[in-house]
Amino acid sequence: MALLQLSAHFSSSSCAFFGDDDVLSSTSKTLPLLRRNVKCRCIAEPVEMMQTVYKTKVSRNENMAKLQAGYLFPEIARRREVHMLKYPEAKVISLGIGDTTEPIPEVITSAMAERSYALSTVAGYSGYGAEQGEKNLRAAIAETYYGNLGIQETDIFVSDGAKCDISRLQILFGSNVMMAVQDPSYPAYVDSSVIMGQTGPFQKDVEKYGKIEYMKCTPENGFFPDLSTVSKTDIIFFCSPNNPTGSAATREQLVRLVQFARDNGSIIVYDSAYAMYISDDCPRSIFEIPGAKEVAIEISSFSKYAGFTGVRLGWTVIPKQLVFSDGFPVAKDFNRIVCTTFNGASNIAQAGGLECLSPQGLKAMHEVVGFYKENTDIVVDTFKSLGFKVYGGRNAPYAWVHFPGRSSWDVFEEILEKAHLVTTPGSGFGPAGEGFIRVSAFGHRENVLEASKRLKELYM
Amino acid sequence: MALLQLSAHFSSSSCAFFGDDDVLSSTSKTLPLLRRNVKCRCIAEPVEMMQTVYKTKVSRNENMAKLQAGYLFPEIARRREVHMLKYPEAKVISLGIGDTTEPIPEVITSAMAERSYALSTVAGYSGYGAEQGEKNLRAAIAETYYGNLGIQETDIFVSDGAKCDISRLQILFGSNVMMAVQDPSYPAYVDSSVIMGQTGPFQKDVEKYGKIEYMKCTPENGFFPDLSTVSKTDIIFFCSPNNPTGSAATREQLVRLVQFARDNGSIIVYDSAYAMYISDDCPRSIFEIPGAKEVAIEISSFSKYAGFTGVRLGWTVIPKQLVFSDGFPVAKDFNRIVCTTFNGASNIAQAGGLECLSPQGLKAMHEVVGFYKENTDIVVDTFKSLGFKVYGGRNAPYAWVHFPGRSSWDVFEEILEKAHLVTTPGSGFGPAGEGFIRVSAFGHRENVLEASKRLKELYM
Structure with a gap:
C-alpha cells in the first residue's frame, strides 16, 4: 500500500x-x-x-506497544521545554531527573585527558578492550567496594552505566521470567521487563503491568516491603538506598530479603548506585549479607559519586556462586551477553574510573557526595519547615515528599508553573508513588537555596 | 538442594x-x-x-543455551593466549579481530582531552546528555555522510558503537521476527538474533540456526546473494563493504536489494561501518538508493575510521519514512529503546566524534583509512603472489583468502602454529565461510610486512 x-x-x-x-x-x-x-x-x-x-x-513488536506514554524522564524534559516556551524569561531550576551538576574533580578529568592524549601515541594507543572492562579497573572496584566480601576481580563486569546493565540483565533472563519490583521504583526495571516481553499488558485500573509483582513501599511499612504478602518470582529488583524514596534498607531487612530469595530460589538484582550516600550503618552492598552471593547480582555506577552521568561508567557484580536451576553459572551467560551485545565501556571513561578509586580520587568522590548531602539537608529542612512529611534524604540524594490526597503530576505542574522548579512526580515510579514527589538534591548550591526560597513562597 | x-x-x-x-x-x-x-x-x-x-x-534462558561455543572473537583471543603460553618467546602478530592499531590523530584526541578538562569547570560540565546524542554531533553526521540524501539530524541516533546498536535493534524487533543474513557475516547479527529468541536451535548438520535465512555469498555469485532463491523475511541484515569478505555491493546490486525488500515488505539493516574504505563508485550509504528510506536502517561507526574501537562511538540512521505494518514509525520505537536501555554515548567520545567531522578531522580520518588501505594492498599482494585466490581488499580492510577443501580452523591453527600469526577462520562467520580465512589489514606497517614475510616462508 x-x-x-x-x-x-x-x-x-x-x-x-x-x-x-x-x-x-x-x-x-x-x-x-x-x-x-x-x-x-x-x-x-x-x-x-x-x-x-x-x-x-x-509487525510492530507487541511488547513495545504495551509501554505506557514516554519513559518518565524524557516526558519530564518535554514538559519542561513546554514550560520554558511559555515562560521564556523564567529561570527554571531542575530538582528533577537526578542529574549531577558539580564539576568532576580535576584529578579525575586529568586522568581522562591524559588517556585521551595517550591514544595519539604508539605506546599509549589501545583498540578494543576486554568487553568485561580493563583488568586493573575490575581489580580496583573489587578491592575498593568489596574488599573483604569475597568478591573477586573476575566477578566484576565494567559497563557504560547501571541503566544499560539493567537491560543487559533483562536480555540475559529472557522473556520467560517473572519479576518483582519495589513500588515505587526507578522506571527502567519495569520498562525493560515490558520490552523483553516478561509482562502482561498494562492494567489501567491499577496502573500496573500484568505478571509483575509490585512490592509496595510506603511510610506505613518503613519503605521495606511486607515479604509475607509478596508472591514468589524469578527475579527481584531491589534498590537501596532507594530511588525514588531515598530509604536505605537496614542489615536486618536485607537479611530477610536474602532469606526470602533463598527460600523461593529467586535472583535479586540489587541496585546500589547510591551506596556512597549512606550515612549510617546500613549495608553498602548486598554481599555484606550472609548467603547473598548465591542469590544476588549487584549493579552500581560512578554517575552519582563522581559526576559521571555523561561520562558513562558503571559495573555489575555477578558472583560465581550464583547459578541457574540447572547449575549453569549466571556470570557465564552474562559474559556471553556482554561479549555479544556490548563492546566495553569507553577506555577514556575507564581511565577516569580507575583514578576515582585512587586515594585522591576517593577523597574527591567523598567530597562530591558530601556536597550533595548538604544540598539534601537543605531540601529536607525546607519541606519539613513547611509542614510536609518528608522521607529519605538521610542516606540518599533524594527527598520523598508527601502531598496526601493529591495527584503527583498535579503537584509537579503546580511547582513548575508557580515556582519554575522541575521535580519528579512520584506516580511516575509506580502506583504507590502517587501523592508524592521526588526532589533531587543535585544542583548548584545557589540554585538549591533559590529553590528553597521559592518553595517557601509557594507553600508558606 | x-x-x-x-x-x-x-x-x-x-x-x-x-x-x-x-x-x-x-x-x-x-x-x-x-x-x-x-x-x-x-x-x-x-x-x-x-x-x-x-x-x-x-531457569536458564533457553535462547542462551542455543548459542554455539563462544562468541568468535573471544574464542580467537583464547586460542591466541594458549599459543602464547606454548611459545612465550614468539612475537605473535594479529591480523585477526579487525582491531585498529594506529594512534588516533592528535586533532581528535586533543578535542577529547579538552572536553575532559572542561568537565572540571562549572561552564564546561555536563551531566546526562540526550540519549540520542548531542545535537551538534547528530547534525554533523547527517551533514557529512548524508548531506544530500534527505537524512535529517533527527534521524541520527548516536551510540557507543555499531555492535551495541545491532542488539538494540534486535530488542526493538523482538522475538517474533525472522531475519536473513549474508553467509558469511559478522557474527553479532546471528548471535543477537539467537539471544532474542528469533531463531530455532542450531542444526549441527548444516551449521545453521533454524528460522534464519542464510544468504550465501561466494565467489560464484560475486559475494552478492541470488535473491531469487532467498525467502521473504522480516529483517535483512546486510553489510557492505562486507565483513568478512571485503566485497562492496554495487549500486545496481543495492537497487535490487532495496526492490527485494520493498517487494517483501522487509526492513534492511544496512551496516556501513567500512564505507570510508570504498575506492570505487559503490554506494557509501544505502540511502543513495531510491526508495531505501522506507525500507532501511543504517548502522555505522567511527571505530575503523578514527581508531575509535576502544573509545566507542557509532550511530544508527532510522528515517522517519520507515514504518511498521501498522504505520507506526520504527524510529519512534527505537527512540524508546534508546531512552530505556541506554543513556547516550560518553560525552568525551562525542567530543571526539564531532572533531572527526571537522575539516581537519576528516582529513585525518582519510589518512588513517589510507594507511590501512596500503596495508591491505600488501596483504592482498602477498597471498596473490603465493598463488592463492584472494577476494575483497579493494573496498575494505579485509582480504578473504581461499583455501579450497581445507577447514578454516585448521588453516587458522596452521598459520598460528607455524607463523605466529592470528587470522580469523572463515567458518566462524557462517557455513559459507568454510575454506576461507579473513586477514585483517589493521596493524603497524612493520608487523604487516613481517607477517607478509612469514606467510611467504610458510606457503612459498
Missing part, C-alpha cells in the same frame, strides 16, 4: 534517485489535501514534492 | 557472615572428595572452608 505525503526534505541530488523508479507512481489512495500521482521534478533547490508513504510488512 | 564445595576465597570478615546462619549445615549430598557438614571456622587468614553450593530455581 502506498500513500502520498508532502516532503520538503529532498534536494536535487536525492531527487535524482527517483528518476526512473516506479516507486512514486504506484499510488492506491491518498491522504487528504494531497495531490496524487505527481511525478518527482528535479530542480536545483529543495522543494515540496510528492513522496510515497510505504509501509513495511514487519 | 545444597551441595558443598571447597572455597579459599573467604576472609575472616566475610566468614563472620556465616556465623549463625543455617546455610552451611543444610547439606543433602556432597561432591566427591569433599567432606560434609564441616562448620565454618573463622580465623584470621583466608582458609579453605566449606561453602554451600546453592542453586536458584530460575
Whole structure:
C-alpha cells in the first residue's frame, strides 16, 4: 500500500534517485489535501514534492506497544521545554531527573585527558578492550567496594552505566521470567521487563503491568516491603538506598530479603548506585549479607559519586556462586551477553574510573557526595519547615515528599508553573508513588537555596 | 538442594557472615572428595572452608543455551593466549579481530582531552546528555555522510558503537521476527538474533540456526546473494563493504536489494561501518538508493575510521519514512529503546566524534583509512603472489583468502602454529565461510610486512 505525503526534505541530488523508479507512481489512495500521482521534478533547490508513504510488512513488536506514554524522564524534559516556551524569561531550576551538576574533580578529568592524549601515541594507543572492562579497573572496584566480601576481580563486569546493565540483565533472563519490583521504583526495571516481553499488558485500573509483582513501599511499612504478602518470582529488583524514596534498607531487612530469595530460589538484582550516600550503618552492598552471593547480582555506577552521568561508567557484580536451576553459572551467560551485545565501556571513561578509586580520587568522590548531602539537608529542612512529611534524604540524594490526597503530576505542574522548579512526580515510579514527589538534591548550591526560597513562597 | 564445595576465597570478615546462619549445615549430598557438614571456622587468614553450593530455581534462558561455543572473537583471543603460553618467546602478530592499531590523530584526541578538562569547570560540565546524542554531533553526521540524501539530524541516533546498536535493534524487533543474513557475516547479527529468541536451535548438520535465512555469498555469485532463491523475511541484515569478505555491493546490486525488500515488505539493516574504505563508485550509504528510506536502517561507526574501537562511538540512521505494518514509525520505537536501555554515548567520545567531522578531522580520518588501505594492498599482494585466490581488499580492510577443501580452523591453527600469526577462520562467520580465512589489514606497517614475510616462508 502506498500513500502520498508532502516532503520538503529532498534536494536535487536525492531527487535524482527517483528518476526512473516506479516507486512514486504506484499510488492506491491518498491522504487528504494531497495531490496524487505527481511525478518527482528535479530542480536545483529543495522543494515540496510528492513522496510515497510505504509501509513495511514487519509487525510492530507487541511488547513495545504495551509501554505506557514516554519513559518518565524524557516526558519530564518535554514538559519542561513546554514550560520554558511559555515562560521564556523564567529561570527554571531542575530538582528533577537526578542529574549531577558539580564539576568532576580535576584529578579525575586529568586522568581522562591524559588517556585521551595517550591514544595519539604508539605506546599509549589501545583498540578494543576486554568487553568485561580493563583488568586493573575490575581489580580496583573489587578491592575498593568489596574488599573483604569475597568478591573477586573476575566477578566484576565494567559497563557504560547501571541503566544499560539493567537491560543487559533483562536480555540475559529472557522473556520467560517473572519479576518483582519495589513500588515505587526507578522506571527502567519495569520498562525493560515490558520490552523483553516478561509482562502482561498494562492494567489501567491499577496502573500496573500484568505478571509483575509490585512490592509496595510506603511510610506505613518503613519503605521495606511486607515479604509475607509478596508472591514468589524469578527475579527481584531491589534498590537501596532507594530511588525514588531515598530509604536505605537496614542489615536486618536485607537479611530477610536474602532469606526470602533463598527460600523461593529467586535472583535479586540489587541496585546500589547510591551506596556512597549512606550515612549510617546500613549495608553498602548486598554481599555484606550472609548467603547473598548465591542469590544476588549487584549493579552500581560512578554517575552519582563522581559526576559521571555523561561520562558513562558503571559495573555489575555477578558472583560465581550464583547459578541457574540447572547449575549453569549466571556470570557465564552474562559474559556471553556482554561479549555479544556490548563492546566495553569507553577506555577514556575507564581511565577516569580507575583514578576515582585512587586515594585522591576517593577523597574527591567523598567530597562530591558530601556536597550533595548538604544540598539534601537543605531540601529536607525546607519541606519539613513547611509542614510536609518528608522521607529519605538521610542516606540518599533524594527527598520523598508527601502531598496526601493529591495527584503527583498535579503537584509537579503546580511547582513548575508557580515556582519554575522541575521535580519528579512520584506516580511516575509506580502506583504507590502517587501523592508524592521526588526532589533531587543535585544542583548548584545557589540554585538549591533559590529553590528553597521559592518553595517557601509557594507553600508558606 | 545444597551441595558443598571447597572455597579459599573467604576472609575472616566475610566468614563472620556465616556465623549463625543455617546455610552451611543444610547439606543433602556432597561432591566427591569433599567432606560434609564441616562448620565454618573463622580465623584470621583466608582458609579453605566449606561453602554451600546453592542453586536458584530460575531457569536458564533457553535462547542462551542455543548459542554455539563462544562468541568468535573471544574464542580467537583464547586460542591466541594458549599459543602464547606454548611459545612465550614468539612475537605473535594479529591480523585477526579487525582491531585498529594506529594512534588516533592528535586533532581528535586533543578535542577529547579538552572536553575532559572542561568537565572540571562549572561552564564546561555536563551531566546526562540526550540519549540520542548531542545535537551538534547528530547534525554533523547527517551533514557529512548524508548531506544530500534527505537524512535529517533527527534521524541520527548516536551510540557507543555499531555492535551495541545491532542488539538494540534486535530488542526493538523482538522475538517474533525472522531475519536473513549474508553467509558469511559478522557474527553479532546471528548471535543477537539467537539471544532474542528469533531463531530455532542450531542444526549441527548444516551449521545453521533454524528460522534464519542464510544468504550465501561466494565467489560464484560475486559475494552478492541470488535473491531469487532467498525467502521473504522480516529483517535483512546486510553489510557492505562486507565483513568478512571485503566485497562492496554495487549500486545496481543495492537497487535490487532495496526492490527485494520493498517487494517483501522487509526492513534492511544496512551496516556501513567500512564505507570510508570504498575506492570505487559503490554506494557509501544505502540511502543513495531510491526508495531505501522506507525500507532501511543504517548502522555505522567511527571505530575503523578514527581508531575509535576502544573509545566507542557509532550511530544508527532510522528515517522517519520507515514504518511498521501498522504505520507506526520504527524510529519512534527505537527512540524508546534508546531512552530505556541506554543513556547516550560518553560525552568525551562525542567530543571526539564531532572533531572527526571537522575539516581537519576528516582529513585525518582519510589518512588513517589510507594507511590501512596500503596495508591491505600488501596483504592482498602477498597471498596473490603465493598463488592463492584472494577476494575483497579493494573496498575494505579485509582480504578473504581461499583455501579450497581445507577447514578454516585448521588453516587458522596452521598459520598460528607455524607463523605466529592470528587470522580469523572463515567458518566462524557462517557455513559459507568454510575454506576461507579473513586477514585483517589493521596493524603497524612493520608487523604487516613481517607477517607478509612469514606467510611467504610458510606457503612459498
